[in-house]
Amino acid sequence: MTDTAMAATALGKRFGRRGGWALRDCTFRLPAGRVCAVVGPNGAGKSTLLALAAGLLAPTEGRITVLGTDPASARARVGYVAQDKPLYPQLTVAETLRVGADLNPGRWDAETAERIVSAGDLDPRKKIRSLSGGQRTRVALALAFGKRPELLLLDEPMADLDPLARHELMGTLMARAAQHGTTIVMSSHVVAELEDSCDYLLLVGGGRVRLAGEIDDLLAAHTRVSTTTGSTGPTPADGSADSAPDNTPDGLPELAPHTVVESRVTGRQLTALVRPAGPLADDWRTSAPSLEELVLAYLRNPQAAPLTPAEPEEAAV
Numbered sequence: 001m002t003d004t005a006m007a008a009t010a011l012g013k014r015f016g017r018r019g020g021w022a023l024r025d026c027t028f029r030l031p032a033g034r035v036c037a038v039v040g041p042n043g044a045g046k047s048t049l050l051a052l053a054a055g056l057l058a059p060t061e062g063r064i065t066v067l068g069t070d071p072a073s074a075r076a077r078v079g080y081v082a083q084d085k086p087l088y089p090q091l092t093v094a095e096t097l098r099v100g101a102d103l104n105p106g107r108w109d110a111e112t113a114e115r116i117v118s119a120g121d122l123d124p125r126k127k128i129r130s131l132s133g134g135q136r137t138r139v140a141l142a143l144a145f146g147k148r149p150e151l152l153l154l155d156e157p158m159a160d161l162d163p164l165a166r167h168e169l170m171g172t173l174m175a176r177a178a179q180h181g182t183t184i185v186m187s188s189h190v191v192a193e194l195e196d197s198c199d200y201l202l203l204v205g206g207g208r209v210r211l212a213g214e215i216d217d218l219l220a221a222h223t224r225v226s227t228t229t230g231s232t233g234p235t236p237a238d239g240s241a242d243s244a245p246d247n248t249p250d251g252l253p254e255l256a257p258h259t260v261v262e263s264r265v266t267g268r269q270l271t272a273l274v275r276p277a278g279p280l281a282d283d284w285r286t287s288a289p290s291l292e293e294l295v296l297a298y299l300r301n302p303q304a305a306p307l308t309p310a311e312p313e314e315a316a317v
């Protein structure tokens with residue numbers, strides 16, 4: 001038993017010898033039992049990271065461990081739902097679940113798998129090829145849950161589900177995590193939806209991990225500030241209220257020595273999202289950012305300094 005669900009050290013993946021790096025220099029540790037959101041823009045490397053964890057891709061450099069071992073050795077204890085939800089189109093729903101049972105002797109949780117399918121009103125005699133995208137997702141999730149995994153890797157699991165199905169399946173996910181201590185790693189673009197359900201965040205951008213940690217810790221490390229700038233504040237010549245993003249603290253001495261993720265000057269009003277390096281000036285108004293504000297600020301500012309742990313505690317096998 002390990003208290004680390006996933007750990008990566010200098011992990012990198014390049015497709016083809018001349019291809020660009022899909023993922024580079026990723027180092028993080030995900031404690032067991034967490035519900036982890038993997039967020040980032042299109043092409044950031046989220047699917048690549050999940051496929052490396054599932055053992056479907058081999059790292060080009062560095063290493064990744066899951067459940068204290070290498071991904072191939074952990075496969076029986078890991079459920080993985082890929083973005084395109086691959087299933088056998090010629091099988092029926094019931095046959096698909098039977099394959100799940102056959103492939104997971106001694107582990108298969110038929111009751112849970114059947115409950116997930118029946119909650120979607122799916123006829124078990126229907127062929128997979130005749131199902132809608134959302135119905136296929138439901139079957140793929142039933143297969144993954146039926147495996148009684150210790151770690152569930154879900155690549156945009158909610159993308160093609162209707163709001164009711166999302167709500168219901170998120171509830172099933174959360175109940176599973178709470179009752180069995182299952183670690184869930186879930187990529188998504190809908191950050192607002194993750195705030196209530198996830199407690200750990202990996203923000204991937206440009207193939208690198210830019211934020212990694214407990215969501216509460218990451219939020220606590222950031223503050224939204226606003227203040228009236230002094231003479232250094234660039235006031236628009238026409239006096240208009242147009243705002244311009246300014247992501248460098250140069251020219252904004254008020255923000256030194258803090259790490260600036262994003263700043264904006266509107267007239268003489270300066271607002272910024274910062275990682276305070278010490279006490280903030282008394283005349284600044286401060287507020288706590290939401291998870292969505294935090295993620296959006298990093299996505300809008302790819303050059304903002306990352307915040308990740310230096311070394312995972314249990315990366316070596």
Ligand SMILES: Nc1ncnc2c1ncn2[C@@H]1O[C@H](COP(=O)(O)OP(=O)(O)OP(=O)(O)O)[C@@H](O)[C@H]1O
Pocket residue numbers: 015019021022040041042043044045046047048049083
């Ligand atoms: N099989 C592949 N062959 C070549 N390049 C690939 C392959 N898979 C992914 N890539 C590249 O790796 C990079 C990361 O892709 P990945 O699918 O991991 O991103 P993502 O964050 O999951 O994106 P999205 O949000 O659009 O699903 C992209 O530049 C992509 O073009």
